[in-house]
Amino acid sequence: MNDTAKTSLPLAEYIESIVIKQKRYYLTGQTRSVEFRREQLSRLRGAVKRFEPMLMEALKQDLNKSELEAYTTEIGIVLEELSSALRRVRRWAKPKRAPTPMTHLGASSRIVPEPYGTTLVIGPWNYPVNLMLVPVVSAIAAGNTVVMKPSELATATTRALAEMIRETFPPEYVTVVEGEASVSTELLKQPFDHLFFTGSPAVGRIVMEAAAKQLIPVTLELGGKSPCIVHKDAGIALAAKRLVFGKLTNAGQTCVAPDYLLVHKEIKPRLLQEIVRAVEAFYGKEPIRDEDYGRIVNERHYRRLIGYLEDGRIVYGGQTDEAKLKISPTLLEGVALDSKVMRDEIFGPILPVIEYETTEELLAIIRENPKPLALYIFSESSAFQRRIIQEVPFGGGCINDTLMHVGTSRLPFGGVGPSGIGSYHGEFGFKAFSHYKSILKQTSLIDFPFRYPKSGWLSVIR
Numbered sequence: 488m489n490d491t492a493k494t495s496l497p498l499a500e501y502i503e504s505i506v507i508k509q510k511r512y513y514l515t516g517q518t519r520s521v522e523f524r525r526e527q528l529s530r531l532r533g534a535v536k537r538f539e540p541m542l543m544e545a546l547k548q549d550l551n552k553s554e555l556e557a558y559t560t561e562i563g564i565v566l567e568e569l570s571s572a573l574r575r576v577r578r579w580a581k582p583k584r585a586p587t588p589m590t591h592l593g594a595s596s597r598i599v600p601e602p603y604g605t606t607l608v609i610g611p612w613n614y615p616v617n618l619m620l621v622p623v624v625s626a627i628a629a630g631n632t633v634v635m636k637p638s639e640l641a642t643a644t645t646r647a648l649a650e651m652i653r654e655t656f657p658p659e660y661v662t663v664v665e666g667e668a669s670v671s672t673e674l675l676k677q678p679f680d681h682l683f684f685t686g687s688p689a690v691g692r693i694v695m696e697a698a699a700k701q702l703i704p705v706t707l708e709l710g711g712k713s714p715c716i717v718h719k720d721a722g723i724a725l726a727a728k729r730l731v732f733g734k735l736t737n738a739g740q741t742c743v744a745p746d747y748l749l750v751h752k753e754i755k756p757r758l759l760q761e762i763v764r765a766v767e768a769f770y771g772k773e774p775i776r777d778e779d780y781g782r783i784v785n786e787r788h789y790r791r792l793i794g795y796l797e798d799g800r801i802v803y804g805g806q807t808d809e810a811k812l813k814i815s816p817t818l819l820e821g822v823a824l825d826s827k828v829m830r831d832e833i834f835g836p837i838l839p840v841i842e843y844e845t846t847e848e849l850l851a852i853i854r855e856n857p858k859p860l861a862l863y864i865f866s867e868s869s870a871f872q873r874r875i876i877q878e879v880p881f882g883g884g885c886i887n888d889t890l891m892h893v894g895t896s897r898l899p900f901g902g903v904g905p906s907g908i909g910s911y912h913g914e915f916g917f918k919a920f921s922h923y924k925s926i927l928k929q930t931s932l933i934d935f936p937f938r939y940p941k942s943g944w945l946s947v948i949r
């Protein structure tokens with residue numbers, strides 16, 4: 488159905504032709520009926536189920552994801568998002584009445600959600616199914632057409648996604664354009680009606696600059712250094728287990744992974760012991776040999792991560808396997824706050840451990856870096872939890888857990904400032920892909936004279 492795989496046209500012309508086709512199709516009005524949107528969401532659900540084995544296989548190939556991880560962090564999340572949209576899209580798409588003030592007596596007010604039109608979704612390699620398809624669910628639910636540009640680094644998954652979309656939708660409605668950054672550069676010259684980008688803050692800036700040239704609205708889902716705080720009153724064993732779960736899912740290559748650990752001095756030795764216990768319970772005494780332990784996406788990232796091992800003292804782990812691109816779960820102590828490992832987003836299985844004594848000290852360390860995408864607090868004290876939530880700006884997070892806030896379509900998912908602009912999931916995704924049109928319907932039955940020039944109204948009420 489979809490003809491994007493190969494073309495004889497030069498890249499720029501090819502991309503222009505896709506956008507022209509999609510804009511033309513959008514103008515037919517087909518994508519706007521809620522029935523049509525629901526049909527397409529059902530088609531996509533069927534396709535994801537049909538392609539599940541192929542997607543699983545591709546994720547294993549690209550990132551050594553186990554079936555459990557591939558389902559719980561990618562395919563299952565897309566299916567859940569589809570069910571939620573199918574159940575609720577009618578309600579989301581309905582115009583909403585709004586109150587009308589007395590000054591507008593006789594009028595009524597409505598807010599009408601309207602699709603943006605032709606949209607572009609650019610995604611990263613780390614959750615290549617989830618982070619490409621969840622925005623597409625929102626875009627379809629909101630009545631748009633979509634051009635998808637998955638990451639060239641998740642080669643097998645990108646290919647599987649392209650095949651799935653080609654079999655499911657005509658290209659004038661939803662299509663995949665494969666390729667490297669140069670393809671994004673060409674896409675970003677096109678007059679899209681909305682850009683949805685997931686990736687690094689550095690590329691986020693490029694996307695926003697391109698959008699600024701044409702004043703295209705954007706949603707940017709970026710990254711950053713997400714702290715994990717374990718306070719002295721936390722349940723230590725459980726905190727360790729959940730921290731390790733969050734850090735080692737996809738070998739730490741998760742935008743919301745705990746990037747570094749801030750632990751209260753009093754409990755540090757016990758927490759580190761429990762972390763090691765949890766790592767070995769999940770991946771054995773030699774995690775690097777474990778079949779289900781993720782691998783680093785490519786050699787460039789593998790080298791980048793190995794470089795961080797110089798920035799501190801390895802107190803656990805530190806084993807590497809270049810042939811398999813694996814790095815064992817590693818705890819680093821004695822890291823300087825201005826070292827690279829504490830400035831860059833780590834995006835791998837290396838966890839710097841920093842101790843603190845006072846909450847002021849803790850806050851000062853977090854403020855060394857830009858507003859993070861996520862933050863995790865392990866503590867049984869509501870006052871402590873409240874203080875951190877009030878005083879630290881961050882995208883979203885969990886109390887006494889990691890990652891799980893991303894797995895619900897009832898919470899908005901997004902960053903703030905350098906970690907992102909806008910949010911999505913569930914109705915928030917529908918909103919991200921919609922413009923909310925304000926309509927004031929005035930009565931023609933009465934016409935108050937005081938609004939007009941020289942009515943003398945101001946002198947009456949003063």
Ligand code: NAD
Pocket residue numbers: 609610611612613614618636637638639666667668671672685686687688689690691693708709710711741742743832834860902907
């Ligand atoms: P990236 O920014 O390098 O690439 C993302 C996409 O942008 C890819 O499709 C790539 O082809 C394209 N791209 C690369 N260079 C480009 C350029 N110069 N112009 C236009 N497009 C370009 O990110 P990545 O390495 O794939 O992913 C890792 C980053 O993404 C991390 O910073 C991580 O935190 C972030 N991330 C964020 C989320 C989130 O939901 N907030 C999720 C996953 C990853």
